[in-house]
Amino acid sequence: MNSNLGQYFQLLWQSVVFWSFALICYSIFRFLGLSEEQGIIITDEYKELISFSNLLTTSLAVGLAIGILYASIEFFFEKIVSKKLSLGLSLLLKNSIELVVTIIVFTITLTVVSSIYGIDIKTHRGWWLQDKTIWGILFFILLSSFVFSFIKIAIERFGSGVFFKMLIGAYKTPKEEERIFMFLDLKDSTSIAEELQHLKYSQFIQDCFFDLNAIVQKYDAEIYQYVGDEAVISWPFKKGIKDNNCIRIFFGFQEQLESRKSYYIQKYGIFPVFKAGVHGGTLIAAEVGTVKKELAYHGDVINTSARIQKECNQHKVPFLISGSLLDKLTVHKNFSTSFLGKVLLKxxxxxxxxxxISNA
Known part of the structure; x- marks a missing residue:
């Protein structure tokens, strides 16, 4: 519940900031200096209405209202609808709902403005069908909504910090970074795949990673990539060690799966159990590819993290961490650690x- 609330508020402030800024820009570009345009006469009753301060106030108010409503719609689609519909259909349906909401917001706003300034603004049923100005605004909002959606998708794909760094070309040349990586793998995946068969097994993995995505933001984590039934999770070093995020996410994922245990048992007859290995250090980050551009990490940290995870089977434990990373953490009393010795990884x-590491 707290995780969902945190995700909603993060989406809320992003949406409010974006839409307030977008509508202020539209007001400036569309209406500022309107009275000076050739062939346009602004009567006295409208001069006060289109003053810059009033336009700014109205834009902020409408941006706030649209931002809150759009964030609520976006959150609803993320949690309930997006899993059931394709990305294209989800965007189409979401934008259609947003269009209706926008017309309602503008109708209420114009009614309030009409009442405050004593101006007869027509807001009868279907008024927006005959108003060319409102169609221009609606078209702008529709395009802006697509821009917001695609920016959000890009941020989810790369992580907010990485996305903006790629935007300014920070990774055009290889760059040294300190990061933490976790390799998270489904236990007994081969036997589960044989039992469920390929189609149902794919749905099973989808559900597992859907639950993983539900908690990654809570621990400041980024999904680097999915490889079959394995997920690779990453943090900038400071974010990973802060509040023991690189440890807590594993147990948070276990709790998330446990909360939906009845769902997994009822649908698949199997409850998923994951094992993980985590390690951190210095590696190289670089932007690669032209047809399919992405951020790639190169270095010993990734290989070591993957091989530590493989040791889980050997030691019959679900979660392993390197000694060098553990030394950087302050493991609180909720967790217990056990030294398993020195190993020579492949x-x-x-x-x-x-x-x-286990729950105490």
């Missing part, structure tokens, strides 16, 4: 310390 020449 492909490595130097042994590393590994520890298991």
């Amino acid at each position: 492909g490595k020449q130097k042994e590393i310390n590994i520890h298991s």
Whole structure:
């Protein structure tokens, strides 16, 4: 519940800021200096109405209203509708609902303005069908809504920090970064795939990763990539060690799955159990590709994280962490750690310390 509330408020402030800014820009570009345009006469009763301060106030009020309503619609679609519909159909349906909401907001706004300034503005049923100005505004809002949706998709794909860095070309040349990586893998995936068969198994993995996505923002995490039944999660180093995010996310994911245990048992007859390995350090980040551009990380940190995760089966534990990363964390009393010794990971020449972590 707290996670959903946090996600909603994050979406809410982004939506309010975006729509307030968008409508202020439209007001400036469309109406500022309107009285000076050739062939346009502004009567005295409208001069006060289109003053810059009034336009700014009205734009902020409408932006606030649309931002709140659109954020609520977006959140509803994220949590309920998007899983059931294709991206294109979801966007089409969402924008159609937003169009209706926008007309209602403008009708209420013009009614209030008409009452305050004593101006006869027609807001009867269907008024917007004959008003060319409102169609221009609606078209602008529709385009802006698509822009907002695609920016949001890009941020979800790369993470907010990474997206804006890519936007300014920060990764055009390889860049050294400190990051933490977690390799999260489904336990007994081969036998589960054989039992469920490929179609139902794919749905099973979809549901698991849907639950993972429900909690990643709570722990400041980014999904780097999905590889079959494995998810690779990443953090900038400071965000990963803050509040033990790189540990807490694993147990948060377990709790999320546990909350939907009856769903998994009823639909699949199987409850998913995951194992994870986590490690951090310095590696190289670079923008790669032209046809399918993406951010790639290169370095020993990724290989070590993946191989630590493979050791889970060997030691019969669900969660392993490197000693070097554990030393950077302050593990609170809710977790207990156990030193499992030094291991020589495949492909490595130097042994590393590994520890298991469990709920205390």
